[in-house]
Amino acid sequence: MTSRITAALRKSFARLRRRPARPGRETRGDVHIVPKDSIAANALAAVVAIMTFLAAVTSGGVAMVIGSANEWQSEVAREMTIQVRPTPGRDIEAEISRAQALARSAPGVAEVRPYSRQESDRLLEPWLGSGLVLDDLPVPRMIAVRIARGAVVDTAALRQSLAQSVAGASLDDHRSGINRMRGMAKAAIAGGMGVFALVLAATVLSVTFATRGAMASNRPIVEVLHFVGAKEAYIASQFQRHFLGLGLKGGALGGIAAMLCLMLAGRVSDMFIGTAGEADAAALLGRFSMGFTSYVVLAAEVGLIAGVTALTSRQVVIHTLRNIE
Amino acid sequence: MGDSENGVIQFENVGLRYGLGSEILRDLTFHIAPRSFQFLSGPSGAGKSSLLRLLFLTLKPTRGLITLFDHDTASLSADSLAVLRRRIGVVFQDFRLLDHLTTFDNVALPLRVIGREEDSYFDEVAELLGWVGLGEHMWSKPPVLSGGEKQRAAIARAVIARPQLLLADEPTGNVDPQLAQRLLRLFIELNKSGTSVVIATHDIALMDQYDARRLVLHDGYIHVYD
Numbered sequence: 001m002t003s004r005i006t007a008a009l010r011k012s013f014a015r016l017r018r019r020p021a022r023p024g025r026e027t028r029g030d031v032h033i034v035p036k037d038s039i040a041a042n043a044l045a046a047v048v049a050i051m052t053f054l055a056a057v058t059s060g061g062v063a064m065v066i067g068s069a070n071e072w073q074s075e076v077a078r079e080m081t082i083q084v085r086p087t088p089g090r091d092i093e094a095e096i097s098r099a100q101a102l103a104r105s106a107p108g109v110a111e112v113r114p115y116s117r118q119e120s121d122r123l124l125e126p127w128l129g130s131g132l133v134l135d136d137l138p139v140p141r142m143i144a145v146r147i148a149r150g151a152v153v154d155t156a157a158l159r160q161s162l163a164q165s166v167a168g169a170s171l172d173d174h175r176s177g178i179n180r181m182r183g184m185a186k187a188a189i190a191g192g193m194g195v196f197a198l199v200l201a202a203t204v205l206s207v208t209f210a211t212r213g214a215m216a217s218n219r220p221i222v223e224v225l226h227f228v229g230a231k232e233a234y235i236a237s238q239f240q241r242h243f244l245g246l247g248l249k250g251g252a253l254g255g256i257a258a259m260l261c262l263m264l265a266g267r268v269s270d271m272f273i274g275t276a277g278e279a280d281a282a283a284l285l286g287r288f289s290m291g292f293t294s295y296v297v298l299a300a301e302v303g304l305i306a307g308v309t310a311l312t313s314r315q316v317v318i319h320t321l322r323n324i325e
Numbered sequence: 326m327g328d329s330e331n332g333v334i335q336f337e338n339v340g341l342r343y344g345l346g347s348e349i350l351r352d353l354t355f356h357i358a359p360r361s362f363q364f365l366s367g368p369s370g371a372g373k374s375s376l377l378r379l380l381f382l383t384l385k386p387t388r389g390l391i392t393l394f395d396h397d398t399a400s401l402s403a404d405s406l407a408v409l410r411r412r413i414g415v416v417f418q419d420f421r422l423l424d425h426l427t428t429f430d431n432v433a434l435p436l437r438v439i440g441r442e443e444d445s446y447f448d449e450v451a452e453l454l455g456w457v458g459l460g461e462h463m464w465s466k467p468p469v470l471s472g473g474e475k476q477r478a479a480i481a482r483a484v485i486a487r488p489q490l491l492l493a494d495e496p497t498g499n500v501d502p503q504l505a506q507r508l509l510r511l512f513i514e515l516n517k518s519g520t521s522v523v524i525a526t527h528d529i530a531l532m533d534q535y536d537a538r539r540l541v542l543h544d545g546y547i548h549v550y551d
Contacts, residue, residue, distance in 0.1 A: 035425040220423070225434070227381070228435040229486075
């Protein structure tokens with residue numbers, strides 16, 4: 001047995017010694033039936049990279065808008081306000097304390113903060129101007145009620161107990177504001193998803209056409225493989241593998257570029273934290289940051305685009321073979 | 326892989342038309358016997374290339390029956406046709422070599438597509454390239470080869486898998502008379518080793534050099550001169 005193995009090894013080595021080496025550093029593995037670095041292939045990789053970049057940036061932006069819209073809704077929905085109007089013959093501070101105690105005892109309430117007289121006066125400054133003495137005016141007092149995350153407060157019961165126990169008190173749960181905000185948020189989400197769908201469709205279409213263009217220059221290869229007796233599956237797999245590689249290469253380039261851009265945008269926005277403009281922008285648009293979901297969406301985009309490239313090449317091969325026959 | 330009972334190829338009342346035009350090939354009935362040698366000739370436009378495409382199964386006849394290695398080609402699947410096509414070698418007039426592959430890899434293509442590893446065919450390909458005089462150009466790519474060298478590479482590719490039938494379309498159309506003679510000798514040697522050969526040509530001088538069966542196409546009909 002050992003001698004047979006030794007003889008076989010000797011034969012193999014003898015054959016290798018006789019064999020003229022491939023030129024340069026080329027090995028059998030480097031010989032690709034489908035040319036690897038053609039102009040068409042590089043152009044396709046560039047198209048895939050650009051389209052992946054655009055799709056990834058769009059998905060990042062849309063994820064940010066959706067996150068912000070959800071945040072607006074939940075933040076506003078977690079706020080309620082109790083207004084206590086001064087009533088003749090009643091001590092407003094005592095009424096406020098009673099209202100505060102009632103609100104605190106309501107299930108689901110996380111925090112209750114009454115506004116002081118000075119704070120309430122300051123709320124009027126945008127309309128009345130500053131420097132006025134409002135001591136003689138019956139300025140209503142506000143109590144901000146914050147609801148615990150995920151909790152539901154029975155506003156009807158709280159409203160009723162306030163009406164019964166506190167003179168001049170009313171509860172505003174911002175229902176109409178929340179509904180308007182919810183509509184806005186839904187519109188923002190739908191708009192974002194629409195833009196993303198359009199960009200994705202444009203990406204798929206342009207990658208499909210670019211792949212068809214790149215495949216046109218490969219028609220002679222498909223024909224020769226067909227003529228030398230290659231089966232449809234073999235020819236299709238050669239091209240599918242090659243184009244999947246191109247799609248992944250272009251997709252990875254575009255995806256990484258988009259990721260770096262979003263990260264850079266995040267860094268730049270972090271540099272402006274604390275400024276008034278940043279606070280407004282963050283409240284409206286959210287912060288530039290890439291969460292786990294964004295990475296998953298990005299990877300899915302790269303996979304989808306590479307898949308489209310591979311499947312299109314397969315389809316073109318099959319179509320070409322049908323045409324030959 | 327043994328010789329077929331009725332011949333390598335059998336045509337019975339085969340007709341071919343493109344689209345709605347008139348028939349360019351009519352009532353073709355002939356056969357190509359195992360180990361036979363024949364020239365296919367006729368004036369330009371007589372349908373030689375179309376007939377070669379029918380022989381090579383890249384065209385389907387409008388009517389009639391083509392039997393290839395005892396199989397009715399009309400009833401075969403695409404994969405079965407691919408397998409049958411491996412038993413046929415073709416030399417194209419325009420060579421159809423892949424410019425990004427070396428001469429070695431071009432010639433080895435028919436072996437590669439059937440899943441053979443390079444180690445198993447390296448010696449065969451190198452030996453054949455030496456035989457057709459391309460040993461020194463084994464690692465050259467087609468763009469640097471002369472017309473005659475490309476022609477020989479195309480022939481080597483057509484015969485590397487030891488086909489039972491060799492079809493050559495104007496194989497001497499681009500070479501000088503001396504090389505044409507060498508190529509003819511190559512085809513005769515292949516025929517002697519058991520391959521049926523069909524050479525499409527209108528080179529009378531070439532046909533006069535070897536006494537072989539002639540299939541002459543004229544006005545869409547075929548005339549066989551045994």
